[in-house]
Amino acid sequence: MTNSEKNRLKDKAFQVFGVFCTLIGLVVLAIFLIDIVIEGIGRIDWDFLTSLPSRRAASAGILTAWAGTLWILVLSAVIAFPLGIAAGVYLEEYAKKTKLSNFLEINIANLAGVPSIIYGLLGLELFVRMMNLGGVLLAGALTLSLLILPIVIVTTRESIKAVPRTIRDGSFALGASKWQTVWHQVLPASFGGILTGVILALSRAVGEAAPLIVIGALAYVPFVPKSPMDEFTVLPIQIFNWTSRPQAAFLTNAAAAIIILLLITFLLNGIAVYLRHRQQKKIKW
Amino acid sequence: MAFGNKSYTCASIHNTLRVQEKIIEGLLWLSAAITILITVSIIWVLLSESVKFFGEVSILRFLTEKEWTPLFADKKFGILPLVAGTFLTTAIAIAVALPIGLTIAIYLNEYAHARFKTFVKPLLEVLATIPTVVYGFFALTVVTPFLQSFIPGLAGFNALSAGIVMGIMIIPMISSLSEDAISAVPRSLREAAYGMGSTRLQTAFGVMVPAASSGILVSVILAISRAVGETMIVAIAAGQQPRLTLNPLVPIETITTYIVQVSLGDVPHGSLEYRTIFAAGMTLFLFTFLLNNLSFWIKKKYQEKYD
Amino acid sequence: MTKKHSKLEAINLDAYYGDFHALKGINIAMEEKAVTAFIGPSGCGKSTFLRTLNRMNDYIDGFRIEGQVLLDGRDIYAADVRVDELRKEVGMVFQKPNPFPKSIFENVVYGLKIQGIKDKNVLQEACEKSLQHAALWNEVKDKLDKSALALSGGQQQRLCIARALAIQPSVILMDEPASALDPISTAKIEDLIHELKKDYTIVIVTHNMQQAGRVSDHTAFFYMGELVEYSKTKTMFTSPKDTRTQNYITGRFG
Numbered sequence: 001m002t003n004s005e006k007n008r009l010k011d012k013a014f015q016v017f018g019v020f021c022t023l024i025g026l027v028v029l030a031i032f033l034i035d036i037v038i039e040g041i042g043r044i045d046w047d048f049l050t051s052l053p054s055r056r057a058a059s060a061g062i063l064t065a066w067a068g069t070l071w072i073l074v075l076s077a078v079i080a081f082p083l084g085i086a087a088g089v090y091l092e093e094y095a096k097k098t099k100l101s102n103f104l105e106i107n108i109a110n111l112a113g114v115p116s117i118i119y120g121l122l123g124l125e126l127f128v129r130m131m132n133l134g135g136v137l138l139a140g141a142l143t144l145s146l147l148i149l150p151i152v153i154v155t156t157r158e159s160i161k162a163v164p165r166t167i168r169d170g171s172f173a174l175g176a177s178k179w180q181t182v183w184h185q186v187l188p189a190s191f192g193g194i195l196t197g198v199i200l201a202l203s204r205a206v207g208e209a210a211p212l213i214v215i216g217a218l219a220y221v222p223f224v225p226k227s228p229m230d231e232f233t234v235l236p237i238q239i240f241n242w243t244s245r246p247q248a249a250f251l252t253n254a255a256a257a258i259i260i261l262l263l264i265t266f267l268l269n270g271i272a273v274y275l276r277h278r279q280q281k282k283i284k285w
Numbered sequence: 286m287a288f289g290n291k292s293y294t295c296a297s298i299h300n301t302l303r304v305q306e307k308i309i310e311g312l313l314w315l316s317a318a319i320t321i322l323i324t325v326s327i328i329w330v331l332l333s334e335s336v337k338f339f340g341e342v343s344i345l346r347f348l349t350e351k352e353w354t355p356l357f358a359d360k361k362f363g364i365l366p367l368v369a370g371t372f373l374t375t376a377i378a379i380a381v382a383l384p385i386g387l388t389i390a391i392y393l394n395e396y397a398h399a400r401f402k403t404f405v406k407p408l409l410e411v412l413a414t415i416p417t418v419v420y421g422f423f424a425l426t427v428v429t430p431f432l433q434s435f436i437p438g439l440a441g442f443n444a445l446s447a448g449i450v451m452g453i454m455i456i457p458m459i460s461s462l463s464e465d466a467i468s469a470v471p472r473s474l475r476e477a478a479y480g481m482g483s484t485r486l487q488t489a490f491g492v493m494v495p496a497a498s499s500g501i502l503v504s505v506i507l508a509i510s511r512a513v514g515e516t517m518i519v520a521i522a523a524g525q526q527p528r529l530t531l532n533p534l535v536p537i538e539t540i541t542t543y544i545v546q547v548s549l550g551d552v553p554h555g556s557l558e559y560r561t562i563f564a565a566g567m568t569l570f571l572f573t574f575l576l577n578n579l580s581f582w583i584k585k586k587y588q589e590k591y592d
Numbered sequence: 593m594t595k596k597h598s599k600l601e602a603i604n605l606d607a608y609y610g611d612f613h614a615l616k617g618i619n620i621a622m623e624e625k626a627v628t629a630f631i632g633p634s635g636c637g638k639s640t641f642l643r644t645l646n647r648m649n650d651y652i653d654g655f656r657i658e659g660q661v662l663l664d665g666r667d668i669y670a671a672d673v674r675v676d677e678l679r680k681e682v683g684m685v686f687q688k689p690n691p692f693p694k695s696i697f698e699n700v701v702y703g704l705k706i707q708g709i710k711d712k713n714v715l716q717e718a719c720e721k722s723l724q725h726a727a728l729w730n731e732v733k734d735k736l737d738k739s740a741l742a743l744s745g746g747q748q749q750r751l752c753i754a755r756a757l758a759i760q761p762s763v764i765l766m767d768e769p770a771s772a773l774d775p776i777s778t779a780k781i782e783d784l785i786h787e788l789k790k791d792y793t794i795v796i797v798t799h800n801m802q803q804a805g806r807v808s809d810h811t812a813f814f815y816m817g818e819l820v821e822y823s824k825t826k827t828m829f830t831s832p833k834d835t836r837t838q839n840y841i842t843g844r845f846g
Contacts (some may be wrong), residue, residue: 007484007486007487008484010484010486011484011485011486011487014388014392014485014486014489015392015396015485017388018388018389018391018392018396018397019392021384021385021388021389021392022388022389022392022393022397022405022409024385025385025389025409025412025453025456025457026405026408026409028453029408029411029412029415031427032423032427035423035426035427036419036422036423039426082316083316083319084316086312086313086316086317087313087316087317087319087320089313090310090313090314090316090317091317094310094313094314095317096653097653103321104317104318104320104321106581107320107321107324108320109577109581110324110574110577110578111320111323111324113507113510113573113574113576113577114327114514114570114573114574115513115514115515115516115541115569115570115573116514116516117514117516117541117544117545117566117569118327118331118514118566118569118570118573119327120544120548121327121330121331121544121562121563121566122323122326122327122330124548125330125334126326126330129554146323149319149320149323150320153320164690166686166688166690167690167692167693169648169684169686169690170686170690170691170692170752170755171692171702172648172651172679173646173648173679173683173684173686173756174679174680174683174702174703174706174755174756174759175676175677175679175680175703175706175707175759176676176702176703176706177302177306177676177706178306178310179305179306179309179310180706184702184705184706185692188693188694189693203414204414206416207414207415207416207417207418207419208416209416209417209418209516209517210417210516210517210520210541210544210545213545213548213549214544214545214548214562216548236416236418236517239418239419239422240418240421240517240520240521243418243421243422243425243426243521244521251426254422255422258419258422261416261418261419262415262416262419265414265415265416266414269411269414273407303674
């Protein structure tokens with residue numbers, strides 16, 4: 001075999017290996033999803049969705065867990081959305097290129113890399129102890145809001161950056177002030193992108209268990225939370241709790257709860273992808 | 286004062302507008318400044334509790350003792366077993382994710398059709414959107430039994446399957462960041478390699494990967510940082526037994542798992558046991574902080590190479 | 593030069609981007625209700641100068657000026673001048689059409705709305721008047737609620753002119769307004785400039801010498817940050833005084 005034939009063979013071999021690597025993750029994902037569905041789908045019925053938790057696997061339900069997850073979703077959105085957008089607008093439209101803005105940027109990148117469980121420790125001391133909230137929904141939502149804030153800020157900045165300079169010039173030239181330009185031109189033009197980012201951030205929050213465990217969210221909450229000051233659990237914590245038990249029946253429960261959690265996560269991601277797609281089609285600069 | 290003679294211009298309205306602009310700018314600034322407050326709070330929370338902890342347990346003991354048993358009667362406060370557990374699971378995860386992720390990046394860049402690429406990339410991203418507690422379930426109920434079928438000595442909780450599953454989770458992180466780095470290499474470089482008769486493989490490993498090495502390195506560092514801080518997979522599948530070992534087949538405990546373990550119990554606020562989670566958290570924070578800043582530094586240093 | 597009222601005037605104007613000296617000692621007076629064209633090679637400072645006339649350079653980091661720009665005898669860089677007030681008086685049209693991603697109607701009335709004018713009738717009237725003035729009304733009157741982005745390039749640029757007219761400025765600055773357009777659209781814009789100079793003072797930057805010859809009453813030639821020559825357009829094109837002007841007009845460089 002000549003040298004160049006050998007090289008060509010290696011090239012082909014790597015190509016096969018490339019396909020293999022690309023598919024292996026997807027195959028594992030598929031196996032996993034199928035396994036979960038087989039194990040859990042039979043357990044999902046109206047009772048499972050509307051029952052309170054129980055020490056007996058067969059009668060336990062996820063009502064309080066998904067209600068808590070929805071609460072967390074809404075509260076985190078309400079807190080992180082305005083805060084993150086405001087910070088993003090400031091950094092992109094107002095901040096001069098100074099040492100301070102540079103430092104802010106590095107700081108936000110750093111926050112994005114802080115492990116979620118550290119946010120849990122922060123929430124535990126800050127919201128649960130010092131503000132004396134206890135392990136309630138509000139404390140959990142505040143903690144997760146801080147966790148997703150960097151993501152919201154970064155996507156806001158990227159979406160705003162995509163709005164062409166000429167649009168701002170056009171607005172300024174008509175006598176608009178800075179804020180009028182941001183409010184009437186920049187934000188509407190970038191809203192789709194911002195919303196996409198926020199939804200992706202929320203889907204991350206929905207899947208988090210560790211920081212909420214640290215702030216003291218409980219696995220066993222025998223009532224549906226009625227206000228942000230109520231104790232709560234969420235789906236990931238319920239899943240963690242059931243997974244940690246030795247009895248097989250609880251593993252089935254966990255699988256069933258995972259199906260519901262994945263539905264929520266995929267739904268949020270689907271909405272985000274759809275919005276991004278629509279945005280790209282709607283505005284071509 | 287206005288130009289021309291516009292009847293609708295009125296000084297007082299404009300003053301209110303100007304004040305309004307300033308207030309809005311102030312509020313926006315405040316929102317951005319909150320991010321600094323968050324960082325300061327994190328450091329302050331971790332430091333203040335850690336300082337109290339180190340008032341009772343010397344840093345030397347913390348760093349050199351070989352056992353971590355703060356919840357037992359015979360208390361030992363050596364962080365090394367937790368660090369070893371964290372290191373072990375992280376190393377396994379990277380050993381899985383780096384070759385696969387990098388191969389994907391090269392394959393998608395140099396070999397794959399554009400259509401295949403647009404189809405596969407979002408699917409790979411799905412791997413990153415699945416909640417980690419779900420991965421934990423997968424590791425415990427699918428991967429561990431599967432591995433046990435041909436690794437007889439594998440315990441029910443172990444670093445191996447947790448690490449492997451964590452690796453699968455971070456594949457898209459390495460593949461997408463590395464792909465960005467590789468596709469940022471100028472076309473001219475690739476064309477020069479092809480022009481000299483290189484195969485795609487030779488071009489990829491001889492030219493593209495070295496040229497994109499800083500970006501690939503950044504992706505690996507960020508992946509390590511992610512793996513070090515990962516909690517639920519290891520809490521579910523790797524066990525809760527702090528052990529100074531590099532044996533992937535036995536139960537271990539990571540820093541993050543320990544924090545979860547203590548949080549699930551009812552350790553009284555203000556006790557030494559309560560403070561251990563902040564000392565552990567501080568250790569974890571230092572690791573990720575250093576890794577993240579290392580990646581920023583590399584990125585900044587090599588960013589302008591091809592501009 | 594004729595002794596009509598001079599609407600805009602620059603006195604000993606210097607401009608800098610950081611260390612770069614972009615405009616050097618500019619002295620010029622622009623006549624009211626006439627068209628003044630700025631010509632010169634790329635990077636000569638003509639666009640920078642145009643943008644100092646409505647302070648569009650204010651947002652550029654490191655930009656500063658020395659000297660004065662007078663509008664109706666008042667220094668527009670004086671401390672008590674509000675930039676948004678100035679821009680209501682000095683409208684601007686850009687090189688590339690930049691309609692907002694909104695409806696045609698919303699584009700035209702944007703300047704009025706941000707001034708706080710909400711009365712539907714006032715807005716509709718202003719919209720129709722401005723579009724007619726910009727010679728666009730007949731083409732768009734049935735689709736005012738359609739997106740401005742759906743218009744052709746030439747229509748978009750006339751929409752941008754209508755948008756500027758709606759706030760009733762007395763000066764309109766045009767920065768190469770036809771450079772991104774096809775010849776037919778360009779001709780329409782040039783016709784429009786002829787119409788508009790009855791009511792407005794127009795300052796236009798152009799790369800295209802023929803265009804300067806066709807539309808302007810006075811022409812200023814800029815070269816490397818200096819105002820080399822300023823005279824009636826006819827005079828400049830038939831008997832330029834400076835050799836640099838001569839070289840540029842005859843196409844030796846550019």
